[in-house]
Amino acid sequence: MTVTLALALVGLSLVDSTSFGTLLIPIWLLLTPGRLRIGRIAAYLATVAVFYFCVGILLTLGADAALEALRAAVAGIPTLALKIGQLVLGALIIAASYRLEARVRRQGGQPGKIRHWRAKAMSGSGSVGSLMGLALLAASLEVATMLPYLAAVGLMVNADLGWQLTGAALAGYCVVMTLPAIVLAVARFVAHHRADPLLQRANDWLTRNSAKALGWALGGIGISMTLNAAATLLLDG
Template identity: 25%
Template sequence: MNTELLLMIGGLSLLDTLSPATLGITVYLLLTEKKKVGLKLMVYLFTVIGFYFSAGVAIKLGFGFLFEVFSTFLQNRVVSWMLFIVGGILFIWSFYVPKKKKSTYTSPITKTNSTMIALGVTTSLVEVGTALPYFTAIALMTNSGLVWYEWLPLLFAYNVVMVLPPFILYMLYMLLGSIMQKPLKFIQNQVSKSTSSLASWIMCIVGLLLMLYSVDYL
């Protein structure tokens, strides 16, 4: 395994850190969850890591044709229009989900560990079909002829790097809580005006993702 390959894969993993879903869910949890926010965030992020890692292993073991079929399906113009319309409906609808009562800041969906796992799987399913940097990294590993004990830890490291921004954001939140209080309070107020529940937040993010990922094939 040469340095050039490691740098290329490292660069792709950094590019994959720009996931709107993981960052969006992280921000939402930090702003709205008062108890065990760290545990719930870790459950969500490790679900994302586990999903992407499993998908990467499956591709490496020869099941890549399933993802090719999925990607081809998404590139169909009719399917893309359907996804774009569904995404638009979800995005608009997210602003009309019933708002919370003034006295509390709760969600109609209970934020249990099971919910976080389901949320991690859902957002990963939406994004994995168009995870081009990830697929490129796997292709580089394959073309370089890496054996399993080389590409397996490399694949896992890629996924860890991919979710570093949410981890860093959480650490800053824990270390600089008092300093971040005002900007977080401002964001919280803005969030509460439009997407005041976990349901509306998910709908907003998934709607945007569907529109962004389908617009190229319209």
């Protein structure tokens, strides 16, 4: 593994560390009043990390087969039709990003499902099993938007690292991805009186900007698809 690849994977994992499942929900859990139950936070983060690791293994195993199937599926479709379809899909994604951002703002900056998770997690009524279920649900809902992770897996596959090194790289990625939440949990456990104000500010900032983050992430995908399709159509025309 080259230094460039290692740095790229670390950078992508740190981007992944700021998602709802890896940072926002853990911050909500850490803001629970009273003495921190470190085992519950550990169970949540371990579940997220293991889920991502298993998804990475499956993606790595199926990467070549998936690419070949995709090539075979589109081989008989005219390029013009594909690009027009891409252009339309990009425009729809851009429109959906504005709709999503407006919906999140109407809900007070927090998606309704996430607010339900927070209430259940902070009530203290759930068992460790239910907390692990929360982690699986959060990670599962983020599968469709795990673009940094997909990019990281693609880099590993293209680098042809071999199974042992690829597995180690995936494990390291998942650890780094949960590292910010682990650091906050340790800070909350060791010095919760000092850490609480910082956690509260971080939670407030993420809550205020969640609508923009969701809209920009989805809109960026749509804009990229639209511009790529439009440029190809103009050049071919």
